[in-house]
Amino acid sequence: MGLKTFPGGIHPHHSKKYSENASIEEMTLPKKVVIPLSQHIGAPAKPIVKVGDEVLVGQKIAEAGGFVSISMHSSISGKVSKIGKFHHPAGTMADAIEITGDGEDNWIELVDDSVEDLSIEELKKRISEAGVCGMGGAGFPTHVKLSPPAENPIDTVILNGVECEPYLTADYRIMLENAEEIIAGLKLLMSAVNASKGIIGVEANKPKAINHLKELTKNEPNIKVVGLKVKYPQGAEKQLIYAATKCKVPNKGGLPMAVGVVVQNVATAIAVYEAARYKKPLVERVITISGKIVKDPKNIKARVGTFYQDLLEYCGGTSSEIAKVISGGPMMGFAVPTLETPMTKTSSGVLLFDSKEAHKDDENTCLRCGRCVDVCPMNLVPSLIVNDVKYDDFDGALKYGALDCVKCGSCAYVCPSHIKLIQWIDIAKIKIAEKNRK
Amino acid sequence: MNKIYAVSAAPHVKQKISVSSVMWQVVMALVPALAVAVYFFGIQALMLSLYGVTAAVVTEGLIQKFRGVAVTVKDGSAVLTGLLVSFNINVAAPWWIPVVGAIFAIAIGKQVFGGLGFNVFNPALLARAFLVASWPTLMTSGWIPTNMNSLSGITNFADLSTKAQDLITSATPLGVAKTIRNIDFLGASDTSIVMNKLAEIATLKNLFWGNVGGVIGEVSVAALLIGAAFLAYKHIIEWRIPVSYISTVFVLTYIFGGVDGLFSASLLLPVFHVFAGGLMLGAFFMATDMVTSPVTKKGRIIFGIGCGLITVVIRLVGGYPEGVSYSILLMNIFVPLIDRFSIPKAFGEVKK
Numbered sequence: 001m002g003l004k005t006f007p008g009g010i011h012p013h014h015s016k017k018y019s020e021n022a023s024i025e026e027m028t029l030p031k032k033v034v035i036p037l038s039q040h041i042g043a044p045a046k047p048i049v050k051v052g053d054e055v056l057v058g059q060k061i062a063e064a065g066g067f068v069s070i071s072m073h074s075s076i077s078g079k080v081s082k083i084g085k086f087h088h089p090a091g092t093m094a095d096a097i098e099i100t101g102d103g104e105d106n107w108i109e110l111v112d113d114s115v116e117d118l119s120i121e122e123l124k125k126r127i128s129e130a131g132v133c134g135m136g137g138a139g140f141p142t143h144v145k146l147s148p149p150a151e152n153p154i155d156t157v158i159l160n161g162v163e164c165e166p167y168l169t170a171d172y173r174i175m176l177e178n179a180e181e182i183i184a185g186l187k188l189l190m191s192a193v194n195a196s197k198g199i200i201g202v203e204a205n206k207p208k209a210i211n212h213l214k215e216l217t218k219n220e221p222n223i224k225v226v227g228l229k230v231k232y233p234q235g236a237e238k239q240l241i242y243a244a245t246k247c248k249v250p251n252k253g254g255l256p257m258a259v260g261v262v263v264q265n266v267a268t269a270i271a272v273y274e275a276a277r278y279k280k281p282l283v284e285r286v287i288t289i290s291g292k293i294v295k296d297p298k299n300i301k302a303r304v305g306t307f308y309q310d311l312l313e314y315c316g317g318t319s320s321e322i323a324k325v326i327s328g329g330p331m332m333g334f335a336v337p338t339l340e341t342p343m344t345k346t347s348s349g350v351l352l353f354d355s356k357e358a359h360k361d362d363e364n365t366c367l368r369c370g371r372c373v374d375v376c377p378m379n380l381v382p383s384l385i386v387n388d389v390k391y392d393d394f395d396g397a398l399k400y401g402a403l404d405c406v407k408c409g410s411c412a413y414v415c416p417s418h419i420k421l422i423q424w425i426d427i428a429k430i431k432i433a434e435k436n437r438k
Numbered sequence: 439m440n441k442i443y444a445v446s447a448a449p450h451v452k453q454k455i456s457v458s459s460v461m462w463q464v465v466m467a468l469v470p471a472l473a474v475a476v477y478f479f480g481i482q483a484l485m486l487s488l489y490g491v492t493a494a495v496v497t498e499g500l501i502q503k504f505r506g507v508a509v510t511v512k513d514g515s516a517v518l519t520g521l522l523v524s525f526n527i528n529v530a531a532p533w534w535i536p537v538v539g540a541i542f543a544i545a546i547g548k549q550v551f552g553g554l555g556f557n558v559f560n561p562a563l564l565a566r567a568f569l570v571a572s573w574p575t576l577m578t579s580g581w582i583p584t585n586m587n588s589l590s591g592i593t594n595f596a597d598l599s600t601k602a603q604d605l606i607t608s609a610t611p612l613g614v615a616k617t618i619r620n621i622d623f624l625g626a627s628d629t630s631i632v633m634n635k636l637a638e639i640a641t642l643k644n645l646f647w648g649n650v651g652g653v654i655g656e657v658s659v660a661a662l663l664i665g666a667a668f669l670a671y672k673h674i675i676e677w678r679i680p681v682s683y684i685s686t687v688f689v690l691t692y693i694f695g696g697v698d699g700l701f702s703a704s705l706l707l708p709v710f711h712v713f714a715g716g717l718m719l720g721a722f723f724m725a726t727d728m729v730t731s732p733v734t735k736k737g738r739i740i741f742g743i744g745c746g747l748i749t750v751v752i753r754l755v756g757g758y759p760e761g762v763s764y765s766i767l768l769m770n771i772f773v774p775l776i777d778r779f780s781i782p783k784a785f786g787e788v789k790k
Contacts, residue, residue, distance in 0.1 A: 007785075012451055091445055166451060238786060248786040325443050326450050335445035353450065360446070364457050365555035369728035373735060374676065378785045383733055384777065404784040409449035416455045417555075423447040 003204050005229035006239040008377040010410045012232055012331065014205065015166045018297040019290045024173050026301045027314050029105055033305030034086045035061065035072050036096040039344035040139035042068035045131075047097055053080045058108040058281045061097055064128070070141045071131040074099050075283035075303035077106040087341040089327035091334045096342070099305070110278040115188060123192050123276055130275030131345070132282050136160055136171075136235070136265035137328060139346040142272065145262050146192045152257040154193040158244055159186050161202040161209065161266040162228060162235030165329025168349045170286040171266050173299040175202065175209035178270055179216050185269030186223065188276050193262055198223040199244050200266070205230045232331060233408040237263050239377050251378070251404045267348075282345055287311065291352035293318040302343060308350050309339040324358035326351040331409045361418035372411035372421060378404050382411040386424040394435065397428040405429070457554070460728075461514030463674055467665030468521055468723065474648045474658035478584040479529040483654045487524040490536035494520025497544040507553070515554050519543050522562035525655025525719065526763070527569070530580040535573065539565040559770045560730045563763045581610055581651040589651030590614045591644035591714075592635045602628045610651045611636065611714040616759035621697060633697060637706035645713040656716040666722035678738035679731060679745075680721040686746025688712055694754055717749065720762035730770045737773075737780035744769045 038044040043065030055061060055074040062072035078101040088094035118126070128143035148154055159182065163171040175182065186198045200217075202210050204227045213225045228234050228243050237256060238249045240263060247259035256263055264272070267285060274280040283304050290297040295316035302311060308325060312318070326333040327341065328348055343350070372382035380401035388396035402425055411421045475483035498516035502509045511517075523539040546568075547561030548554065570577045583589050590613070592606045602624050605614055615636060618629045635641060644650055648658025656662075669675040691711040696702025711717070716724075725731060725745050732741050745765045752761025 010453075012453070015451075242785075250788045251784045251786040252788060254786060254788070322441075322443065324446075324450065330448075330450040332448050333450065334448065335443070335450065337442045337445055339441070351450075358444070358446075358450070359452055360444075361452070361456075365553070367457060367460070367555055367728045368731070368733050369460070370676070370731075370733040370735075370738070371673070373733050373782075379782045380784055381734060381777075381781060384781075400781060401784045404786075407448075413449050413451070414453050414455065416457050416460050418452070418456070420447050422449070426447075 003227055003229035004243040005231055005234060006242045006377055008375050008379065008410070009231040009233065009239075010375050010413050011230070012166050012413060014230075016169050016172070018167070018292070018294070019288050019299055020169045020172060022169075022173070022298045024177055024286055024299045024301050027303075027306070027311070029076055029101060029103075030303060030306045030310050031101050032081075032098065032307070033075050033101070033303055034096045034098050034307070034342040035075065035305045036086065036088050036094050036342065036344055037062055037072060038088075038094055039072070039304075039346060040070050040133040040141055042066065042070070042141055042144075044095065045069060045072045047083055049080045049097065051080050051083060054078070055080060055099060056106050056108045058110070058283055060281070068141055068144050070133050071129070072097070073131055073281035073283050075305050076101040077104050078102040087336065087338055089334060089336060089341055089344055089347055091327070091336050110280055113277055115184065115273070115276045118276060120192055123188060126275045126279055127192075127272055130271065130279070130281040132268065132271045132275055133345055134265055135267040135271065135285060135346055135348070137332065137346055137348060142264065142268060145264070146189070148193065148257040148262070153260060154195045154257060154262050155260045156197040156199060156245060156262075157186060157189045157193065157195045158240060158261055158263045159198070159200040159266050159269055160235055160237075160240055160263055161200055161213075162240060163206070164203055164232045164235040165331055165333070165348070167290045167351055168288050168329050169290070170288045170299050170348050172206050172209055174270060174286055175206070175266055176212060179212055181270045181273045182266050183213070183216055183220070183223065185271075185273035188272055189262070189264055189269060190222070195262070196222060200225045201228050201240050201244050202226070203228050203230050203234055232410065233377055233406070236377065236406050236408055238406065285345060285347070287343055287347050288349040289315045290349060291318075292357065293320050293322065293354045294352050295319055304345055305342045307339065308336075308341050308343065311343065311350055312339060312352065318352055320354050322352050323355035324353040326353065331413070332407060363419050364417035366417055366419060369416060371414045371416070375410040375414050377408060377410060378406055380404060382421045382425065385428060386419060386421050389424045389428045394428055394431045397425075398432055402428040403432060457515070458513035460674055461518050463672055464669065464723070465514055465518050465521060467669045468525070468655065470661035470664045471525070471655050471658055471719070474661040475529070475654045478648055478657065479582060479654065483529050486527060486529065486531065486533065486536050486654060487521055489533050490524030490527075490540045491517050491520035493537040493540035494523065494544050497541045498549070501545060501549045502553070505549070510554070513554075516544060519548065519561050522655070522724065523565045526562060526566040526653050526716070528577065528581060529654055530582050531576050535569060535576060539569050542568050555729055557729055558773075559767055560724055560727045563724055563767050566763050567767060583607070583651055584649050590636070591641045591650040592632075593640055593644065595635070598631065599624070599628055602632055606632065610759065611641075611645060611710070612753065612759040615710070615714070616753070619697060619754065629697060633707075634704070637704055637710045639706075642706065642709055642713060645710070653716065656719045659713045659718050662718040662722060669722070675722060675726045676738070678735060679726050679742045682739045682742025683721040683725055683745045684712055684717065686743045687717060687750055690746065690750040691754070694750070711750075711753070715760040716762040720745070720766055724763075725766050725769075730773060732773050732776045732780065734777055734780040734782060736782065737776040740776050740780060741769055741773065744772065
């Protein structure tokens with residue numbers, strides 16, 4: 001029997017060799033951090049400090065802006081030096097709090113509780129208080145995912161250790177080096193939603209991680225480690241659920257809970273564990289700094305709000321001129337205009353490309369070759385959506401499935417005409433949303 | 439620290455593929471078929487192909503200049519069209535036939551619609567239809583036999599009547615098949631003998647290697663399969679159209695192909711129909727033309743079945759011996775309609 005997977009998808013070169021064997025290093029404290037108020041899906045957090053306030057590491061500096069939102073904490077000790085607009089990893093300018101460090105590393109008081117004794121309410125409260133959100137990329141608030149309505153009982157928690165984006169190795173390294181915390185986090189997540197099964201999905205190109213996790217869970221009858229076929233986007237939520245459980249999450253906005261599943265990233269599981277045991281807020285994470293031109297590609301445990309510039313300097317800079325800076329992976333990540341961009345809770349990587357790798361192809365006309373149709377993991381007709389968008393026919397785009405697009409980029413990856421399909425489909429999504437609001 | 443970098447939309451990595459790499463790879467895939475044609479027909483096969491290619495490239499360049507758009511003759515698409523036009527021509531045709539065909543294909547088949555990506559019909563097939571309508575004799579007679587003085591691929595025919603021998607030596611395989619569907623032409627007993635000879639292994643071998651009469655590009659099944667395998671390996675053609683097209687022809691000729699009613703044919707007769715004429719060239723290189731075939735997966739199967747159905751109808755009951763080119767042209771018309779009615783269900787589609 002072949003490895004489990006999903007229909008469609010592509011096989012980009014995985015380019016993980018640069019950093020996959022680099023053990024996680026804890027970075028020296030940055031002198032300054034910028035904590036964006038929106039690092040997640042949902043309402044931005046609201047600042048509760050003002051310029052000049054002294055803050056400790058882990059001290060709350062912004063309150064969740066609603067239920068679907070998370071709180072923010074200072075990641076270094078020092079002084080609030082500015083509240084205003086800063087560069088954001090999504091390539092935009094966004095509200096953030098700047099903290100200038102005092103050179104010390106003074107933390108708020110942490111605890112060391114036995115996690116087995118925590119009630120479900122206390123557990124969820126600690127996760128929410130720690131400002132934990134999904135650390136795989138989208139950043140959905142974790143406490144919200146753990147509070148499904150009563151009509152959607154959850155039986156399975158899936159941990160996403162797929163890491164199908166090329167270059168990124170942060171999740172791989174934590175699966176090798178922090179597997180005990182991941183498994184402890186998974187057990188907490190299972191108890192939080194009363195799930196009987198836990199699955200850790202890992203792509204088959206990480207055999208060391210699979211074997212290590214299997215070894216550690218061999219006496220856990222409820223937890224299964226599943227090796228998945230190496231194919232992009234194997235780590236997309238719906239595709240992962242399908243590969244692991246054969247359940248299809250309903251389209252048109254359906255959520256995993258509709259099939260009794262909650263998916264969390266492996267890094268999130270660690271954050272959950274630390275929040276539950278130590279009441280430790282999410283102020284640091286492992287991030288991959290990579291690219292052919294990076295002198296010493298690394299997986300770094302760094303504080304939230306650290307500038308890309310500082311991360312890159314810690315890796316020895318680049319061997320040739322940078323042409324493109326990418327937040328996250330090369331398939332779904334955002335190109336940012338400056339290294340003066342802070343990493344956030346969802347930053348899995350920073351990639352540096354030279355001018356040769358940063359391709360700038362002009363769009364040609366669609367050949368109607370259908371390669372985008374063949375690879376679309378959501379079974380859409382990307383080329384016809386784009387055709388309709390180009391002629392302002394957003395009803396047509398809707399009919400061909402524009403709203404079901406998960407923006408994985410597989411279509412644009414294989415397009416011989418170099419059409420920027422994701423950008424066009426994004427336009428469709430925005431226009432359709434505008435129309436629905438009217 | 440204030441350096442500003444260029445930004446662009448994701449994805450930031452891309453497969454190494456472009457319009458011109460696709461086109462040139464299809465051209466390369468046609469080289470084996472051209473080589474076999476030169477082997478059997480002589481250097482004239484190559485010359486006619488060069489005339490067609492040159493005319494196509496020059497026409498494309500001139501029209502693009504005239505239209506004031508970028509001249510893209512280097513992308514290989516005009517070369518491919520010119521080559522496919524020539525592949526549809528009898529090697530005995532004069533030099534100007536591929537030239538006129540290629541000019542028509544590019545000017546009327548492609549540029550009138552707005553150029554690459556916008557044409558409704560396969561340009562090479564449209565040109566072929568134009569040439570057949572304009573110079574029917576030049577296009578459908580005067581076939582040059584390969585090395586054994588038998589156009590049809592049947593080699594052992596000494597025991598047959600003179601009339602049957604004349605037919606076998608002077609008609610293409612599908613021409614023979616068409617003629618004997620009129621049983622009165624040879625009489626019942628000779629008809630069934632010739633029918634069996636068409637579908638015997640020796641004949642099929644000749645068809646497979648290309649030792650038969652026909653247009654330049656269609657004769658060798660083996661050479662076309664090599665090219666098709668290369669394109670499939672490179673993910674430039676996809677299995678749905680060729681497989682559904684060829685299977686439809688196979689099944690329908692098995693059921694209706696015999697001269698004594700339903701299912702009267704041997705199992706080798708459908709093999710004959712698959713190997714003979716332009717089916718291999720059509721199914722792998724013309725019906726799969728990206729611009730003029732459906733983009734949806736289900737649509738490609740409907741398209742292939744439609745092509746197969748029309749091909750068989752023309753071959754068995756129509757006025758021409760061969761129906762591949764008209765079947766593809768007719769199905770080209772339905773492509774937008776097929777796409778519209780074959781939109782796939784999205785992953786996780788909720789039932790209404």
